[in-house]
Amino acid sequence: MIAGDTVRSRRRRALLLLLAPVTLLLGVFFLVPLGIMVVYSVLEPGLYGGVEWTWYPFNYGRILGWPLNDYEEFDPIYLSIFLGSLKIACLTVLFSLLICYPAAFWVSRMGERRKNFVLFLITLPFFANLLVRIYAWLLLLRPTGFINTLLQGLGLIAQPLDMLFTSFAVVLGMVYIFTPFMFLPIYANVEKLDYSLVRASQDLGATPLQTFLRVILPLTAPGIVGGSIIVFIPALGNFIVPAFLGGSKVQMTGNLIERSFLQSRDWPFGAALALLIMASVVLVLMIQLTRAARTQTKGAV
């Protein structure tokens, strides 16, 4: 019995003890590294790797158009690769959405046991190694792969189709990899959908299309938005999928970053590219957060 040692002060000490590990971990190995990267992105690249400690905004200049002309030129290829990555990420989101949305309805109308089993089946491939899943598509898509061999065997084509090393292959590979990410948030929303509202809409004379557009779609929108965001983020920064399924023909920002770090050893440039990706991610999250906040206040009124 220590006098003055109240429930509150004891709990405060326990709390500090419990929060210490995560504070240290994320402080030292997460926030500090991200901070260093921000700093590096505005430093001059060293001659043989590393950095010179001088203010140097031209890493961004090389990408966005204000290079230091003595040394390097503005090369629109960087910007076009960045925009191309955005496009591929958006297409990935769009196609995963298109295949997952109906599937969510398919699962939601099942009986309890079957539903759990199918949910398990849909989640499971997520746990298979990323490389192995890409490997499967290499075996399917390459000139001597399963699809070409099959089509040639059936006499449908004479020459193998060039499916590998195309944007199509990259988008397909990413849709395949991120399907569980898109499916689960949508499913969580579709599952909660109150079908009496659908019946009410029909009862009030709406056609199935009207019911879908004006009742079902708005009610499942949060799942669509959530799924889209968590597919968009890893798709935008991906470099493994384009490295194998895009080859040298379809490059994404991730491949540029990888090369500037591990080959040309131009760290500041790579950091600048990485921060552009981060900026896009933050932008998307901010839009979503303000949108969510707005719907919440609207709901409160």
Place this chain on the structure above:
Amino acid sequence: MFRGFKTFRLWPTLFNAYGFLFLAFLYLPLGLILLYSFNANPINMAVWTGFTLDWYATIFGGAGVKGSFDAAFTEAPERIFAVVKNSFLVAVSAATISTVIGTVTAIALARYRFVGKRFYQALLILPMLVPDIVLGIALLVFFVGAGFQLSLLTIIIGHVTFLSSYVFVVVSTRLAGMDTTLEQASADLGAGPLTTFRRVTLPQIMPGVVGGFLLAFIISLDDVVITYFIAGVGSQTLPLFILAMMRRGLRPQITALAVLIILFSFVVATVGLLLRNRKP
């Protein structure tokens, strides 16, 4: 029944057909790997020339490699065992450490009220939202700058930074479903905070803790991108090893290895998912 569209008799059938296509899309590529891994054809896996277990045998060193062409593409069993050992060492260590940190943090955020709670909640979600490549290079820059030798240790640290968040989320869900009066009851019956944690809280959240551990274990075991940047010479993990093999060309040995990896991951994931779904 898709009750909203009950009048259309066509809908249920179409939906089922679509659902099976969806599952086929998910599983046929994996099934193809399985099939190819038994194909004896060493040159083109798409042309079936007979059943063989040789490719599995080469992984375990049970069969010699015929011809110098294949030998150039085949890894010795010792190399494979070395990287598998590395991978398990990393995955077990990273999963253990992140399970401790994630659980402890989940308890702090679930059971205490304090200023800055929202900050911690956001901070813990962040590592899951930052693209892998960004986290990977940030850690690389940090480790090199801070004078760390890139090794298995840096890989473990790197994994723990984002795996803790996954464990945190899983355990938090479990804690949210737990009756807090149980902890009060334990204190009331004379148990100190540590006894209460060990005998009441921990047994209650155990499925979440084990589930979180397995999730962290499997993600660590599978991680390519972050490991790719922070692995040093001599600290190759299995995914990096496969990455290197795939860059050299697609050989049947990779196919057989891929099947083993898929099977192992599926078993661990199944146990994890079963535990997570068990009601508190």
Place this chain on the structure above:
Amino acid sequence: MGFLQIASAHKAYHTPEGAQVRALDDVTIDVRNNEFLTLLGPSGCGKTTLLKCIAGFEDLDGGDLLLEGRSLKGVPAHRRPFNTVFQNYALFPHMTIAQNIGYGLDVAGVRKPERDRRVGEALEMVGLSGFDSRRPAQLSGGQQQRVALARSLVLKPRVLLLDEPLSALDRKMRETMQIELKNLQHSVGITFIFVTHDQEEALAMSDRIAVLSNGRLQQIGRSTEVYDTPANEFVANFVGTSNLFTGRVTERNDRLLTIETANGRRLAARSDGFAVGDGVTLVLRPEHLRIAEPGEGGAGCTIEGTVKDAVFVGSIVHVHVDVGFGRTAILHHRHERAGASAAVAPGASVRIAYSPESVHLIAAAGG
């Protein structure tokens, strides 16, 4: 020196909106040894907060708790010789019944043979012998309740704290448990502090009742005291049903007072301690009111009215009488078979009569 003294306890909460709520406002209670004390009040009155502070789950902001003169400040819950029976029982779902009951002994380091013996005794005491190896989920609500009781009592606490433990039971079960709890308290000879919002439950079980409202102690006393002589209008309304009339003493004749209300109604009451000019509130219990026979009744001891409703509840009829000026009086009329209730049919004009001795007078607030 008291047994357990709650000395001007204060406790405030901050709502998420930033407002401050006084959960306990200068509450002082001397809890006696071996008594059955009930903390009674509506939800949010502070009774559960007080219980949690006694148990040690929360700190008081001000004031103190003294057990036999020694302050409990800084003594954590697990070191206080008190045990709690929780509203939801809080039985550990991952332990058997025997493990649940033996938990406290085990934690205290009691050896297994001794522990098993005492667990066995506790199970027998609550009539659950043979349930040792079951899990809480396999038991009914009433059985879980008994396990929770046994789990606390096996530790022989100085005080047993009960947080609305009967609220989750159905009516029949609740009535059985009320009697059992009361008998149990007598046989174990431990102080029980029982929290409830149910005034009937409080009256049925308690040695003493402490009525709380808005964090303040309204009245403390034996059940009959609280019921017969409520300290204020809140207690009069909360404990039992009351008909209240507020007015001013206009005449005093020996001990018979005449009170005139603002509406000019003149009512008689017999009481000491009030003088002409005092503001008072009359408390008339429904069971002290009756329908007057035609021609009966002294001046001042009757109220004219019209029957609004007659609610038959079994042995009695609750008669709601409109007594004018927007007021309704409730009286309990004994139910008789065969048409006698025609007198209390809605619409009938009636005179309500009472004896001046049955009136309890409260000094009106600010009067």
